[in-house]
Amino acid sequence: MNFSRASQWAGGTAGRAGIVAVFVLSAALNGAPALSSQYLALFIASALVCAAALLTPRLPWPLAPCLVTATTAWWGWPMALLLGVVMYDLAIARRLRAAAGCAAVALAANLAGYPATRLWAEQRYASALLVWLFAVVVGLWLGNRRRLIQALAADVEHMRVEARLREEAARIAERSRIAAEMHDVLAHRLSLIALHTGVLATKSATMPAPVAERLALLRTASTEALTDLRDVLGALREPDAPQTSAALTPVMRDVQELVDEARAAGQRVAMTTEGRPDQAPTTHRLAAYRIVQEALTNARKHAEGALVTVRVDYRPPATLVEVVNTAGTPANTLSVDSGYGLIGLGERVTALGGNLSAGPAGSGSWCLAARIPHPVGTPQNGTRT
Incomplete structure (x- = not known):
């Protein structure tokens, strides 16, 4: 993982810069009483260089950890907080061995560091280890959380693309x-x-x-x-x-035949027809057939034993189809419902200039309805039977 990308804080670049600035100020305030005036300027310059390394984007990852570790090894406990930032960054990047190495080098080399601010004086190493351990734990938690969110976002995007492709396939079919x-x-x-x-x-x-x-x-x-x-x-x-x-099999069948077949299969269907089929354009009759077919199929799947009421009106100025089924029990079958039948019907009805609606109709019932206006100037466009 790229170190500069892994080291981004939840608060963004500004939040990271603010935290590092506070740590530099804390290092200067803690180191000033223990350092002589001739070393104070060099100490502050070292802290500023470490801060710049921690805030510079796209910096090769070993550079900032090595620089802050070396500075901490020499100046001791005032720089412990800046090394904690390095520990946090390495934990987010899952470089735990590198984090442990930085802590070990800083503690070991500090034995020969500046005497007044050594980590080993007054057992300050215990406080430093606690700060670094806390930084590692927080880094591991935030890093895992960030990776989990990214994985979930990728899964959601994948499902969205898959759903769009399946919807498009249904439309094309x-x-x-x-x-x-x-x-x-x-x-x-x-x-x-x-x-x-x-x-x-x-x-x-x-x-x-x-x-x-x-x-x-x-x-x-x-x-x-x-x-x-x-x-x-x-x-x-x-x-x-x-x-x-x-x-290419001809599908010019009457809705009444479809209803008769459903009744023969044991489905309870009540049908009302207004007007004659030849009063509607042929394409409208085909659409009405498909709508009733889809509605009866869905009723068999999701409302077994329910009463299905079919109403078809072929009379101008529009072909009206309405299928309502009462509440029922889902059928105990192993069939898989693709969920895209209504999408195909919507594509068909929209292509004819009409509109399709589907949804609950109260008391657990379900309604599928369509209105398809007849072409202007053609009150009927079909073959008389």
Whole structure:
């Protein structure tokens, strides 16, 4: 670990500078009575040099410990607090052997140090050892705490990135499925329009000029629509994900069939339908099917035995879907819930200009609702059944 980075105090650079300044002032006040005037200036200069070494960032780590240790070995107990800062720094950096070495060198070399301020006089070494031990303990605790916080922050960041990637994967998968459904529903019909207009265009010589002109325009428009649809599908699908035949399976099923299947499986479902499915655009019918499918699945997982009320309104100006389930007991299954089904539904509904809401509805019930406005000028856009 870099010594200058490890020696940062919880209070920042200013807090460290203040503590070191107090220790230098304490050393000067404690050393002044015991030192003669000819040594006092040299002592203060040594303390200031040690303080500068302790406060200089990006200084090679052995330099400051060695300098403060040598100064303490000569001047003795007035410099013990500054050596305590070194002990604290080394403990944070987990250099306990270096800390023990500095203390041993300072005590041993001080036997030949300045006589008036020796650590061994009046058993001052005991006080110095207590200060250094306290500095080591505090350094170890703060260093471990700092490393724990950094590790937790890294884990939180990792989980945040993982959740974002999984959410994005859910969105991409839903967009790919939307693209497959658009391909199944729209591409075939546009191809038929283009095919039939092409056949009729071969007989344009026997038709009135305005009719032939409109027929040519219809054929051009249908061909361009196919091209635009191909571009939209390419934008919706994940570029690197190959489309399998299973992904292109037609899914134009009615919500009533889905409810009947749930009832056959033993689920309690009450359904209310307002309007006819052909009053809503095909994409809205697909969205309604997916919303009801997701809601019934979640009810089976999280509210087994609950009554599920399904309401679908296809009438303009908006397709409305509301699924409410009463309180129930979680199903005793081993299935793993990804938690991203609602994200995919939100992506689908938002792409159609609508909004999706999901949340508690009181008394332990849960409500999943969506409102998808119909396109302006197209009160209905579907195939009559």
